[in-house]
Amino acid sequence: MREPYPLALVPLIPQFLQRRRAKADFPLRAMERFGLDRPSYLFALDLGTQDPRGARPEDIGNRSYRTTDGPIRATAAAAESAGLIAWADGRWSLTDKGRIALDEYRRAIDAHYASLTPIGASELDQLAALLDQAFRAASTSAEPKTREHTPRAVRHRWQEPSSPMARLDAAIYGLWMVRDDCHVQAWRDAGLAGPALDVLTKVWRKEATTVAELSSPVRPEADTQAAVRELREAGLVTAAEPFATTPKGTGTRERIEAETDRYFFAPWPDSVGLKADWLVDRLGAVNDALA
Helix, strand or coil: CCCCHHHCCCCCCHHHHHCCCCCCHHHHHHHHHHHHCCHHHHHHHHHHHHHCCCCCCCHHHCCCCCCCCCHHHHHHHHHCCCCCCEECCCCEEEEEEHHHHHHHHHHHHHHHHHHCCCCCHHHHHHHHHHHHHHHHHHHHHCCCCCCCHHHHHHHHHCCCCCEEEEEEEEHHHHHHHHHHHHHHHHHHHCCCCCCHHHHHHHHHHHCCCCCHHHHHHHCCCCHHHHHHHHHHHHHCCCCCCCCCHHHHHHHHHHHHHHHHHHHHHCCHHHHCCCCEEEEEHHHHHHHHHHC
C-alpha cells in the first residue's frame, strides 16, 4: 500500500476488539460458575493464544512496558484456584478443565458472532475479506523482524471462521497483533527500552507528567524514575516535573509512530488500499452498531 496511509482506521481496530463481545452473556455466566472475576477468567482463556508449551510471565499482556509481574501472578492465582490453569517449569498452561472451559467459550462466542449483522451481510463479508487480505500480507512480510505477538493471531483462529463476524474478528485481532509487533520494532529501532518508551509516550500525549502519575502496580516509582533518567540523559524529556518532551523527544516519538505505520500498512495489497475510505466508513459503522 502506498502513502498516505489510512490512519483513521487504526483507532477503530481496538474499538472493535473492545465491543465485539460486549453483549455476549456466556462469559458472565461462566465467571459466576467458576467464581472468578473477569481478569482471572480471561487470563485463563488467553492461554489459548499462547505457546502450546505454556506461557511465561513475559508472554502475558504488555510485558515490554511493565517491570514487575506481581499483579499478573495474583490474577493467575485465582484462575489456578479454580482449576483452570497450572504452573510448572516457569509456564502457565491450561488444565483439562481449562481446555474444556476454553472450548465452551469459543463455541459460545462463535454462536454469538453468527447472530450479529451490524451492517449488511454482503458488506460485512467484503469488509472481513479485505481486512483478512491485509492481515495475511502484513503477517508474512519481511518487516518487522519482531514477531512476538503475530503468532497469537494464528492460534486465535482456532477453526476456519464460520460467519462473516467471526472472519472479521479473526482478521482484526490478527492485524492488532501485527501492529503490536510493528510498534515494538519501531521503538527498538530508536534504541529505547519498553518502560522508557511507555513513559515517553505518556508524556508526549500529556497523559501524565509526574513520577507518581507515570507509575502503576506493574511499574513502581523506582522503575519509573529509572526510565525518566534514561530519557533525560538521552535529551528526550525535560529535567524536572512536570515532565514534557523536548524537541528531540517529540521528534523521536513522532518518528516511532511514523515507522509503526510504515511497518504496518506498507505490506497491505494495493487493492485493499484503494478501498481505504470504504474500510474506515464500514468498520466505523460496525463499531457503532456494536456499542
